[in-house]
Amino acid sequence: MKEFPHGGRKHGETAELDFSANINPLGMPEAVRDAALQGVMRSAEYPDPNSTILRDKLSLRWNISPEMLVFGSGAAELLLRAACACPSDMTIIPIPSFYEYERSALACGSGVRWIPLKKENGFVMDETVLSEILLAARRERGCGKTVSVVLGNPNNPTGKCIPDQVFDTMIREMESMDVRILVDESFLPFTNEEKKRTGIRRLEDGRKIAVVRSFTKIYGMPGLRLGVLATGDAEWLAAILDRGQPWPVSLPAQLAGEAALNEAEFLTETTELIDTEREYLCRELRKDLAMEVHAGPAPFILFRAPADTAARLREQGILIRSCANFRGLDDTWFRIGIRTHEENRELVEQWRKLQ
Numbered sequence: 463m464k465e466f467p468h469g470g471r472k473h474g475e476t477a478e479l480d481f482s483a484n485i486n487p488l489g490m491p492e493a494v495r496d497a498a499l500q501g502v503m504r505s506a507e508y509p510d511p512n513s514t515i516l517r518d519k520l521s522l523r524w525n526i527s528p529e530m531l532v533f534g535s536g537a538a539e540l541l542l543r544a545a546c547a548c549p550s551d552m553t554i555i556p557i558p559s560f561y562e563y564e565r566s567a568l569a570c571g572s573g574v575r576w577i578p579l580k581k582e583n584g585f586v587m588d589e590t591v592l593s594e595i596l597l598a599a600r601r602e603r604g605c606g607k608t609v610s611v612v613l614g615n616p617n618n619p620t621g622k623c624i625p626d627q628v629f630d631t632m633i634r635e636m637e638s639m640d641v642r643i644l645v646d647e648s649f650l651p652f653t654n655e656e657k658k659r660t661g662i663r664r665l666e667d668g669r670k671i672a673v674v675r676s677f678t679k680i681y682g683m684p685g686l687r688l689g690v691l692a693t694g695d696a697e698w699l700a701a702i703l704d705r706g707q708p709w710p711v712s713l714p715a716q717l718a719g720e721a722a723l724n725e726a727e728f729l730t731e732t733t734e735l736i737d738t739e740r741e742y743l744c745r746e747l748r749k750d751l752a753m754e755v756h757a758g759p760a761p762f763i764l765f766r767a768p769a770d771t772a773a774r775l776r777e778q779g780i781l782i783r784s785c786a787n788f789r790g791l792d793d794t795w796f797r798i799g800i801r802t803h804e805e806n807r808e809l810v811e812q813w814r815k816l817q
Contacts, residue, residue: 478779479805481798484618484649484762486682487735487805491728494681497721501714509713516711516719520690523723524662530692532702533719534710537648537676537689538562540702541612544644544672544691546570547701551607554598556587558619558788560646563612572610575602578790585620585756585764587613592628596635603639610642615659616649619785619797621760623650623659633664633671641670642698648676648689651729652736653759667694677715679761680732681722688715736761739800746810750817753794762799769793778812 490498513533521528534540545553545566553567557576567574577594579585595611602609611632616623624632636643645661653659661673672693678684688711693699711719743763747755752765764785772784785795800806 477776477781479801479808480781481801481805481809482781482783483684484679484760484799485684486652486680486732486761487739487799487801488682488728488732490682491722491725493724494683494718494721498683498686498714498718501712501717504717505713507713509709509711509716511709513711513716513719516716516723519720519723524692526662526665526692526694530665530694530699532691532699532706533716534689534691534706535712535715536678536687537646537674539687539710540674540689540691541644541646542566542569543702543705544674544698545572545610545612547705548610548642548698549608550610550642552602552609554595554602554609554611556591556595556613556617558585558617558785558790559612559614560618561787563614563646564789567610567612576789579617579620579622584622585617586622587617587624587628589628592632595632599636599639599641603641609639610644611636612644612646614646614649615661616653616758616760618646618649618760619762619764619783619788619791619795620756621649621758621762621764622756623653623655623758623760626658629659629661630664633669637669642695643671645671645673647673648679649760649762651675651680652733652761654733654737655759662692665692665694668696670695670698672698677719677722680729681718681725683715683718683722686712686715686718688719735802736800739803739806742803743798743800743806743810751810751813762797764795764797766794767796771796774816775809775813778816780809780812 517528517531549570553572554575674691677688754766756764783797785791786793
């Protein structure tokens with residue numbers, strides 16, 4: 463069986479504490495769980511193929527037309543559908559980043575050009591990285607190739623957001639070259655910068671940018687699989703719809719998503735917890751546990767430590783994410799999801815016992 467390249471417990475794997483996946487430490491809201499159970503009880507019915515109620519509620523929250531939204535079975539599925547809907551000759555991807563960006567591009571026959579994020583600049587997509595991306599796009603377009611760019615905002619595993627000025631310049635320049643931009647914002651709702659950073663407010667009719675969001679991470683529902691894509695590019699949107707199955711979202715996932723959009727207080731509690739616990743973990747890591755620590759507003763922390771760190775913690779019943787399979791990183795890089803204070807303190811205490 464093919465090796466699974468992501469975090470989270472694998473089938474048959476046991477651990478008391480799992481820091482390898484970036485799921486909301488507060489878990490699934492009770493109202494969302496109840497809605498999902500209601501969906502199970504109604505699963506003799508077909509789900510709405512358009513997720514109409516969910517689509518209308520989300521369009522009101524984002525102040526965009528419901529016709530700009532497509533729902534699917536998680537963000538990863540929508541990344542693949544978006545890539546294959548209008549396949550490019552070349553896809554430009556900053557690295558290190560989420561493996562599904564590369565996999566989706568290769569799955570639809572695109573070449574991939576990797577642009578390294580600089581460790582010495584904190585893995586931030588700064589003006590230097592932007593210049594390299596623009597140069598690569600111009601060269602490919604000059605050869606008559608179609609081009610797309612895939613970005614994480616915030617990026618995984620670095621946790622850093624794209625600076626506003628860089629983001630706006632990229633959109634403007636790529637638009638002038640007829641280049642599509644796909645932005646993965648799965649972790650943006652964990653931050654206090656969502657309204658400022660989101661590409662949703664940059665969507666305009668005809669603009670070749672699409673934004674993907676995940677309900678999985680922020681609402682603690684990875685087993686239900688629910689994601690959404692928003693774009694004002696009618697051609698791209700139609701092609702994405704054509705590449706989906708007739709019922710892309712189950713009824714339990716639809717009802718859970720509808721209930722999740724009522725959980726404003728839950729989101730506030732989440733961002734407050736993440737901010738507080740990020741500060742705690744970064745402080746403890748920098749004391750004596752990690753050789754290097756990189757953290758942004760995302761709900762996880764990237765760090766360097768001895769290569770056997772994950773294996774030694776696993777022996778203590780604790781899972782962390784090795785980043786050895788991220789392009790641009792090696793086996794001394796790891797990522798931990800931010801959990802509750804009790805869990806984070808247990809991680810630190812058990813880790814120090816290994817020192």
